[in-house]
Amino acid sequence: MTTQTTAPETPSAPAAAQSGLIGLPHRLGRALATGGGALTIISTFLSWTWTADFPGDLTVYGYPGGLQVLVLIGAVFTTLFGLASYGIKGLGWLTPGSADSALKLAALGTFATAWYTVIAISVELGGVVNLEPGGYLVAVATLAALLGALALPFERPAPDLADPDDTGLERFRHNSRQNWNTFKAAFASTTPAPARQLPAYAEILVIVAAMAAGLLVFTYGIGTEYDELFIGFLLTAGFCFAALGKSGIVARVSAITARHRTVTMAGAFVAAAAFPFTQSDDQYATIGVYILIFATVALGLNIVVGLAGLLDLGYVAFLGVGAYTSALVSGSPSSPLHVNWPFWASALLGAAVAMVFGVLIGAPTLRLRGDYLAIVTLGFGEIFRITVLNMDGTSGPDVTNGSNGISSIPNLNILGFDFGKDHTFLGATIGRFANYFLLMLLITLIVVVVFRRSSDSRIGRAWIAIREDETAALAMGINGFRVKLIAFALGASLAGLAGSVQAHVTYTVTPEQYQFAHVVPPNSAFLLAAVVLGGMGTIAGPLVGAALLYLIPAKLQFLGNYQLFAFGVALVLLMRFRPEGLIPNRRRQLEFHEETEAPAVLTKAGA
Known part of the structure; x- marks a missing residue:
């Protein structure tokens, strides 16, 4: 009686993608990222410091101000992308591309803005003792959300078959390329799935909303009253835009504007013309x-x-x-x-x-x-x-x-x-x-x-x-x-x-x-x-x-x-x-x- 042996099966992409950049299970990481985003939202309605000497007055309970508003925006994106990654019905439009990649970037941007604010408060006011409970909570919540996001799975590139004639140097180069590709895949986006085309009037409304959002972001950025707020604005705007790009929303909106180029140009002109009327001087x-x-x-x-x-x-x-x-x-x-x-x-x-x-x-x-x-x-x-x-x-x-x-x-x-x-x-x-x-x-x-x-x-x-x-x-x-x-x-x-x-x-x-x-x-x-x-x-x-x-x-x-x-x-x-x-x-x-x-x-x- 002969024993027949078979080669072990190569794991499929979903099976191979069980963990992210850190060793946490991906289910725990997704829950941690979503929960951290929700806790970050709550923290923005708490006081972050006891004195109004730090610009923006972060001492008020129940009303975000200054840098808290930027952290709130990043936290909302983190929570929404986290919920979308569960496949919740009704949120599929938010992530036609990659929900996990968008969640990673949103969590990273929220973490960067929040910790920048916490460090700025500690440096300018003379130590972490100047933080209120909201400041400690936002630091812990954003760190948890980031760690959870980094635990999300990503598809690893399929390894090439080893060449027995390769030298040690060639194997080193091969492994280096594989490691670099693995790292890039952690933040890689997938091609957005083709979506059902909206009616013409709905696409025009999308263009109007995009122009209004652009005017709002530009007006907020140009009108930042102090230096710390502008730094936070750059961090939040940059990472949120990157997250929207990975999610596939930017590609969808770009396709809509390409189909209505004249309407897009007219909308951009009207939005820009409205800018002077938003300024008091x-x-x-x-x-x-x-x-x-x-x-x-x-x-x-x-x-x-x-x-x-x-x-x-x-x-x-x-x-x-x-x-x-x-x-x-x-x-x-x-x-x-x-x-x-x-x-x-x-x-x-x-x-x-x-x-x-x-x-x-x-x-x-x-x-x-x-x-x-x-x-x-x-x-x-x-x-x-x-x-x-x-x-x-x-x-x-x-x-x-x-x-x-x-x-x-x-x-x-x-x-x-x-x-x-x-x-x-x-x-x-x-x-x-x-x-x-x-x-x-x-x-x-x-x-x-x-x-x-x-x-x-x-x-x-x-x-x-x-x-x-x-x-x-x-x-x-x-x-x-x-x-x-x-x-x-x-x-x-x-x-x-x-x-x-x-x-x-x-x-x-x-x-x-x-x-x-x-x-x-x-x-x-x-x-x-x-x-x-x-x-x-x-x-x-x-x-x-x-x-x-x-x-x-x-x-x-x-x-x-x-x-x-x-x-x-x-x-x-x-x-x-x-x-x-x-x-x-x-x-x-x-x-x-x-x-x-x-x-x-x-x-x-x-x-």
Whole structure:
């Protein structure tokens, strides 16, 4: 009688996925994460400290305030994702992707914000003795929720069969790759399951809700009253957005907005136009108008870098050309021209002169590629700054007043509407910067339309072909020089248009405003970072990237000499974990994530 032996069965993926990063059973971990989130919600209604010396007044029972509100938001997300991971009926819409991955990120964000607050209270007030019961409870509850979330299962990658001829070094590399893939799988999201398409009116309501939520988050972030609250806002907003992305909600909303692009654009415009009416004074509207100027110029640069693939390090010079041109003809007493053109004429002139400079600079340089083109454009930016610095009547002709610049630029007056005065509209009073915010918003809309129409056109497809492989594009009959020159000229004209408004907003234009790496954006370095970090080749990417890159340095001034260090660390981390940008197009996302399944139809360049 012979005994028949069989090879042990390979465990299936669900069977293999019995534990997470820590050794707790996954059922206990899920209960711990959900219960910790619920206890965190309760803790936000308790007092966290006994004195109101800590900003935000965390001494009140029954009413969350300051950083407690942010912890409450994170705890609500943690609890909801935890309940959804149980498969509770009615919560399936919340996690069309991966409930466990979303729960991990929500718990981590809540833990980070809560412990940051507890540590800040202890440091600023002189020890943990200044914590009230709510402070101790939130520390324990968020830690429990995080440990429970880390115990949730994830699918481990199937191991490759070992090669008997492998050397020890090869086995070490193999095991290292397996361990890294296992770690990444802990926070990996699954592809959202296809959902039943909603009626058109319901999808429009979803778009409206998304725009309202975006306006609320932006208004809250820009209006944070003290430093600790802004740090907590960054932690909560970043992790919650990542959790929503892992859950699949962001992908669902993106698919809906792609089907209603015109409605989405109109909704975004209306939501942005409502921002000045949420402000009681010009303090934050000032930041808003500068963000729009920065974002508009970044979107123009996105044509050059994102669509055509041309690395331009001197793009801020075109903004300066438009600003100086408009300042010279707008009636400034320090202008040697002594003319006062209407705004529409000065804006068109600024865009036209910037376009001419774009052609003059691009014609002899666009035959270069890569690093050589970047060096030449960087040189052009410095040449522009030095030229306007020397045109002071001493070193050169008296045109720009040298380092003093052109000052006392008058406020705009369009059809009798004085942008320098307060106006009442629908019972709300809007000030000077709110007026310019609405004007700049209109110009941003024009730039968005130009970008969208250009990217969807034949010339836009030629830009993308040049960006992907210039040699192949030339072999297919595309006139590379002409196509790149059009991109350079169009991007320069859009920057000049934004510069025309900037001159009136700032009252004064000076050479130091247009350096490569000026302390305050916009400058060439920050503009390029906004395009890359936001998402090259998209519309929303540079707008979001510019908003973050302007808002974060403005709010991190309390760090003093460590401001740029903290900012640089944040950029490095973002590029490490999301190299395709915050809002990437599908082509670029596939380049950086080979494990992502290719869609049946790739979205357009401007999606």
